Amino acid sequence: MPLNAIADIIRTGLSRSDFTESLKFDCGAAGVITLDDGQVSLEDLPAACTLKMSVENLEKLVKGKLNPMTAVMMGKIKVGGDPAIAMKLGKLLKG
Secondary structure (H helix, E strand, O other), X not given: OOHHHHHHHHHHHHHOOOOOOOEEEEOHHHOEEEEEOOEEEOXXXXXXXXXXXXXXXXXXXXXXXXXXXXXXXXXXXXXXXXXXXXXXXXXXXXX
């Protein structure tokens, strides 16, 4: 699934949640998705928390097929910056 399609899924979840944090999904050479103040962008913007993962794992994450805590423990997701924001990700994914 291309990043713009994943961004659309995230945008839908964001519209139904009160997640307003600054968060970046960094998928390396495939690109980034940045969330900031309720907006979704495919630009590489600064964020308080960065989650590094493959596009495949990001797709599984937003579809609810990858538990974020388990993925971090298994090294499928690497957290940079403020981990408290990463902990709020459930708000967005369940939104």
